[in-house]
Amino acid sequence: MNGRLKTEKQTASLFFILEGSDSMVDSVNRMTGFASGMDINQMVRDLMDAERQPLQPMQQNAVETQLKIDEYREMNRRFSEFRNDTFDGVLRRSNMQSRETTSSNESALSASASAATPEGTYTISDAVTAKSERRTSDFGTTNGTGDGGSFLDDAGAFDRRSSFLTQADNVKGLDGTETELSFALAVYDENGDQQTTSFSFDATDSLDDIVDEVNRSGAGVQLFYDDFSGRMSMQRSDTGVYSEGGKEIRFGTMDGETFAEADDGALSTVFGFSNNDTVETEASNASFRLNGLDAVERRSNTFDVNGVTMTLNQDFTEEVQVGVSSDTDRIVDTVMSFVEDYNDMVETTQDKVSEEYFRDYAPLTEEQRRELSESEVELWEERSNSGLLQRDSILQGAISNMRSQFYETVDADIPNQTFNQIAELGITTSSDFRRGGVLEVDEEQLRAAVEEDPESVYQMFAADGDTPAEQGIARRLRDTLDNTITQIGERAGRTDLAANQSFTLGRELESQEDDISNFERRMQQVEDRYWSQFTAMEKAMADANSQMQQLMSQMGGGGQMM
Structure with a gap:
């Protein structure tokens, strides 16, 4: 009897599992091999690994496409740098005719x-x-008292940074009732016309404020105060004679918008400047x-x-x-810098089109990367990133066009043109075609050409004619690079901000990514099908086991009844 109860409990547990226990069945009621005793999870993983084999090359192709885009854009950056640098180099007259x-x-x-x-x-x-005219203040002479040149009673007790009007007790020209100071002054422009400026200050202004305002006003004078003597000086900013037969600086006030030359403005009554004084330094x-x-x-x-x-x-x-x-040295240095930059650009381009392509080293997927050490990843990527632009038609065409442009004459529209071939300047292309046409320079010949006719040397690079034959070599190169940059932009986009649909490789990349997404969806369907099949098998086996257990239970029960 106890054996029969034990068997019934096992059967009940099996039915519980078949109904969807979380420990044995996942969120979609996937059976995990309880009835069959098989490792269903591992079997599904193995089957899906086989099904996913086409995904890896698809992902690698997408990675390689992105790498090509990056390589193209890096070349475009190099071309753009050289093209732009020519503006500040051989195309700038100040450099080539220094x-x-x-x-x-x-x-x-x-x-x-x-x-x-x-x-x-x-x-x-x-x-x-x-020399510029300079005037000095003399309060004693101005007011006729003969009591010294300073406009202060005690220069040592005066605070130039505090309110000027509140120190009236120490200022000889103030009686303490003033609420503002005003004055105007005039100078003469290059045509001999009088230019006037007026000023007004209140009790919040210090002497430093007054001096600063005059000096910053654009009146054309510089006002200076000496703490020790308590006197001031004023000097015209410009040297030379502008006022024929008269003084360069005039003092006064404004009558409406008209300057009135007089000694009744604060410059005279308070500080001691006078139109009638002797000029300290005359303008000349x-x-x-x-x-x-x-x-x-x-x-x-x-x-x-x-x-x-x-x-x-x-x-x-x-x-x-x-x-x-x-300035021969500067001109030669400018040309040599141009040659150096050009050679660097050409060698970089030549390296890209001749770089070896390792077909067996496809770009690593993220899963492959996780399986390798850091050093193994580095070695692999050194090969997988190589040769992506091998024999690229755009880059090869650019090198070929630029090399040929150095052989063509330059017919600049200048009289008595001394040079019309770049070789006459000592600049030739390398005889080693594998170097992509880098330039070689005979510096002594270049220097001699610059000393003989710097204008002709400049025009060899910068002539700006209507036809290629009339254009300087630097301008021809810029046109070639403009065309190359445009072609690369159409193939790989000009910048990282370019929308993928706007260039060829971008559209190809999006198509590859769509294929990967579609493949992933199909793989999910295949995996669901496998799980459905194994689940059905498990249920069938569980049902069979259950029926067998019930049959055995009934047969065992019948024996006891007998």
């Missing part, structure tokens, strides 16, 4: 020249520097003898002579020679 100036006495006369300055020599002598123009011409004048000590900027640093009588010539 002028060098020399002075026989830099301390007396310094000079500089622009690229457009003609070469030549200048002789300057008997030079007197230009710079004067010198230039290439035999006497009494040449300029208002400023820095002036232009035929494009040469000269600066008189001091008075002198002896002759000073200023020479202007081509």
